[in-house]
Amino acid sequence: MITDKLYALKFPIGEFKTPEIITSNQIETWIEDIERFPEEVENTTKKLSQEELNWVYRPNGWNIKQVVHHCADSHMNSIIRFKLALTEDSPTIRPYFEDRWAMLVDNNDNDLSSTLLLLKGLHAKLGKLLRSIKESELSSEFIHPEYGKRFRLDETIGVYAWHGNHHLAHIKQALKYKGKFI
Template sequence: MESELFDLEKLKFPIGEFQKPNLITTDNLKNWIAIIEEFPSKVKLLTENLSVKELNWIYRPDGWKIKQLIHHCADSHMNSFIRFKLALTEEMPIIKPYEEDQWAELQDGLADDLSASVLIIEGVHARWVYLLKSFGEKELKRQFIHPATNKISTLEETIGMYAWHCNHHLAHIEQALLYKGQF
């Protein structure tokens, strides 16, 4: 396939970039939590029968392989779960960022066996959703600071961001499968 036929931004963001609503409603939160809850089963369904060749398909030119996307989601969602717990137990903590591109290139991020990362995703999401469903208004308004941007984020907006993150990477996997990694 000729990559000039593809819009690189559309390949990077097949569902668009995250757009935080001006007002986060109870319905937004319920929908976002449902997306986070369903993510592990959707990942498993999309990847459980893939060959090693298919796991190495990329979703865009210079993009990650399917296997890297799965390992990244395990890494990212573990970090997010910890950030939620920090925000719930500390006053406006400064969270610890990590170099996701470098993590994706470590040996565990390149492993063809997805089983450990899928188990991490299943376990983290089960605990995360259990925690999210317990939130009242006070917990939703808890905040943390990202030191790279000095941005203050509330937990309620971060729930939306990670629901988007789930759908964003599911769309990447579907894209890689649709185009058979031919970029």
Template sequence: MNSTINLRFPIGEMPSEKHPTSAQLEQWILTIEQFSSTLQEVVKDLSVDQLNWCYRAGGWSIKQLVHHCADSHMNSFIRFKLALTEEAPAIRPYFEDRWAELSDSLDDNIEDSLLLLRALHRKWVKLLKSLNQEELNRTFVHPEHGTSFSLVENIGIYAWHCNHHLAHVRLAIEAEGKLRGRPYL
């Protein structure tokens, strides 16, 4: 395993781009569009033992990462819908670390989460591609951060999120089970 990589943030910490170019926005949407099929391809031949491999000591297992992406992306999709139908709504944060310890996130069968991601991303991308500039500029308030996020900014955040957790899965596979995880802290 490459020791120069920051295992917690293998592609770097989450950037915040409030005014992307149209090319950047298209790339972000493409990343979101391809995520479920890319993830499916990366995990398709993994055994139950391999699904329990971690990308770093103290990090989530591959199965927890897959289940987390389904949970997180559902929340994000709902936040988009709220921002498009309400005036700067305050969204509800959730405890990702606690969700990752629930029985469905510890399930060795990841098929339902992969199916959910495939359908959700198809629906989400259809929505994203339909948004005009005014809609892209709509916002929601994240009380945990005490700030507003525009939908266009959030598209970039979730493109990063997709790549971030794909990198974690790949790192766990590369580590071949040598790293033991605990709940994400």
């Protein structure tokens, strides 16, 4: 069982909860969060030293650079999931091993410049796609085999807005605690 302190370190903004009713205003706010995310990450990380990039946000958690690289990996997968759901009938998406990806050489690079460029372009493209989704398409869904459940696009927009905010909070948390939690 996760202690309260560890839970707060793992989920500094809480876990995502799907609203009972997802309004167009809520979707607009989520899309704005998604579009703003790369700039916020860049502003938070651009002056960090190599030592700071290696600070973790919680015990046994990823370091700052792994979090930034992970967001690019995750959000690349997200745009593919949206496109699959918009062009196929309830497709089954392919999950991936985030923890294994975090150990690859590109996710341990101290130079975040390529990843930040990727996030900027990816989020601009994702924002454009999300803004084009018609109300009737928001109920389109994909199947996530890892969870054995269907995800609607309106909910998924919220999940990815939360995901960015969640990891931005992790970065800020690592900086606040200077990678130490004792």
